[in-house]
Amino acid sequence: MQEPRTEKKTLKSRVRDFGLPPRKSLGQVFLIERAVQEKILLLAEPKPDETVVEIGPGTGALTRALLPKVRKLIAVEIDPRLALYLRRSLESREALILVCMDALHFDYRRAYGRLGGPMKIVGNLPYSVSSPLLFSFLDHGDILSLLVLMLQKEVALRLTAAPGTKSYGALTVLTRACFEVCLEERVSRHCFYPVPKVDSALVRLTPRPQGGPVPKTQERFFRTLVKAAFAKRRKTLFNSLRLSLEPPPPDAAILDAFRKCGIDPAQRAETLDLDAFASLAAAFQEVAEIHGQGFRICP
Numbered sequence: 014m015q016e017p018r019t020e021k022k023t024l025k026s027r028v029r030d031f032g033l034p035p036r037k038s039l040g041q042v043f044l045i046e047r048a049v050q051e052k053i054l055l056l057a058e059p060k061p062d063e064t065v066v067e068i069g070p071g072t073g074a075l076t077r078a079l080l081p082k083v084r085k086l087i088a089v090e091i092d093p094r095l096a097l098y099l100r101r102s103l104e105s106r107e108a109l110i111l112v113c114m115d116a117l118h119f120d121y122r123r124a125y126g127r128l129g130g131p132m133k134i135v136g137n138l139p140y141s142v143s144s145p146l147l148f149s150f151l152d153h154g155d156i157l158s159l160l161v162l163m164l165q166k167e168v169a170l171r172l173t174a175a176p177g178t179k180s181y182g183a184l185t186v187l188t189r190a191c192f193e194v195c196l197e198e199r200v201s202r203h204c205f206y207p208v209p210k211v212d213s214a215l216v217r218l219t220p221r222p223q224g225g226p227v228p229k230t231q232e233r234f235f236r237t238l239v240k241a242a243f244a245k246r247r248k249t250l251f252n253s254l255r256l257s258l259e260p261p262p263p264d265a266a267i268l269d270a271f272r273k274c275g276i277d278p279a280q281r282a283e284t285l286d287l288d289a290f291a292s293l294a295a296a297f298q299e300v301a302e303i304h305g306q307g308f309r310i311c312p
Contacts, residue, residue, distance in 0.1 A: 046204035068136030169214035
């Protein structure tokens, strides 16, 4: 059986020559399977007029492949050692903007304002911060044209889970409200160096057009309600919302909202699909305005 084409020897030599052992504290694993790198490029469809943000460029294998294909490539690397290595090895690339910082704090909207669009995001997201990063992307669907992300397989399955399953939750619903989600390929842990304990998956997120299931004016309220509904997922929707929203809505107001959208308050959150949550949020917002209340999730 033919061995997969990898960049392992090249990667190890780079790590050795520049003194770049992967840092466990940052959850660093480097993609070494060339076929998977090529798949990412194929899915990202980089174009000469585009800006691409690469999260976690590492030693720059994907960075080098992207640079000739885009107008600007913003590489966001948290590790100062790797940022220095990339700066030295890619210093002559005019299209590269190298930023040494945590991707959770990167200002995507400011970058879009300065460089213009369309803007795409690609990256091998660190397992420890993949969910916070995904939540941060929800606020940027209007400036993004595509996201191609390598995620821990468990997170990818959560994004694509069906209602009524264990993996279905707030992250599922909130992501699908903003993006069309497609699990493109499962990726073995042996495609990375060092080998992690879990497998990964390649996911493609395409922003939904304006006028989707959740109107722009209801997005904030919708997110509050979805998080509250799943905050106590073993309870009924009625009890979960009553206990998780602050100030607590009157029971009569909660039941009024359920009547307006035709949803049984005895159901659990994981049984509702995206459209049902959109209807429930619209009904709750109407009732909240009648009662003059604004809600937030209890800590």
